[in-house]
Amino acid sequence: MSKVVLITGGSSGIGKSIGELLLEKGYIVYGTSRNPQNYPNSRFPILALDLTQKxxxxxxxxxxxxxxxxxxxxINNAGKGIxxxxxxxxxVEIKRNFETNLFGPINTIKFVLPHMRKQNSGLIINITSIAGYMGLPYRGIYSASxxxxxxxxxxxxxxxxDFNIQMTNVAPGDFATNIAAGRYHAPVLENSLYKIPYGNTLTLMNEHVNGGSNPTIMANAILKIIQTNKPxxxxxxxxxxxxxxxxxxxxLPDRVYEKMLLKFYKL
Incomplete structure (x- = not known):
């Protein structure tokens, strides 16, 4: 029997790449989007879902x-940059980010668990970020969520x-997706004390995303995890x-690591 997979945020970027690979491998795939009507050419069905709306x-x-x-x-893939x-x-924007990146996935898991318990099986993959392992300058809210x-x-x-349900976490680095276009940017204010360092860091972050790896690398990693008995x-x-x-x-000592980040971001 082909396994059924649900990918939140499966309409573009990493989620789309994962869905298309799994489809090719014989899985039954569904994705989600806040506006599924915008993706009539998706190779797998896109269901309506807004992580901020239970x-x-x-x-x-x-x-x-x-x-x-x-x-x-x-696969809890949907998320939003900030x-x-x-x-x-x-x-308002801080709460909105946590609603999408944290509370939304938690609520999705809560709705799914009773069904997986009933069938006595299931795998939940939460996609986070390598940024979640450290507080990054001007990405602090994203790192925290x-x-x-x-x-x-x-x-x-x-x-x-005890329910024969497995859960794992996958933290990707920078991949060439449209996340930079979709994330919330606090404006670079003319009279802000942060104008120069934030502006420079924002440019650097966008360059990292644009020069990121191919999302198919992430898709293959997810496939391998699904095929693993004990993730x-x-x-x-x-x-x-x-x-x-x-x-x-x-x-490293905390201060040494902090200096390394400051040097990397040229701050």
Whole structure:
């Protein structure tokens, strides 16, 4: 029996690449989008889902089970970037980012778990970010929301271990997607004390995304995890410097690591 996979945010970028690869490998794939009508040419069905609206999450899961009567793999891929000096980002935008990157995935898991318990099987993959392992300048809110999902994954795994449901976390580095265009940018204010350093860092971040790896690398990593009997707790998918940065954070003194980041971002 072909496994049924639901990918939140499966209409573009990493989610689309994952969906298309899994489709080629014989999986039954569904993606989600806030506006599925915008993707009439998708190679797999796109269901309506807005991570900030619990009723749409509930409706999406109900529709999926009406169609397939099971869900083998949930991939919490949808997320939103946010940049800016923390002092200048509005509370509304901070809460909106956490609604999308943290509370949305948690609610999706909550709606899926009863069904997976009933079928006595399931795999949940939470896609976070290597940025979630460290507080990055002018990406602090994004780092915090993705880092929180990392810890939620660790706790959830232990809580659901008796239900034959597995959960893992995959942290990608920079990939060539449209995330830079879709993320919220706090404006570079003319009279801001952060104008020059934030402006320069924003340019550097966009360059990293534009020069990022092909999303098919991430898709192949996800396929391998799905085909693994006992997935690890954490996976990192990215370039050598991105992955080694996590190791260095563990072994270097805090101030040394901070100086390394400041030098990298030219601050």
């Amino acid at each position: 009723d749409t999450i509930k409706s999406c899961i109900e529709i999926l089970f009406e169609k397939e009567n099971r869900l083998d793999v949930l 940049t800016g000096p923390i002092e200048e980002i509005s509370e 993705k880092g929180a999902l990392e810890l939620i994954t660790e706790a959830f795994r232990m809580e659901i271990k 690890k707790i954490h996976y990192k998918v990215g370039g050598f410097l991105e992955k080694i940065s996590i190791v260095l954070k563990r072994i």
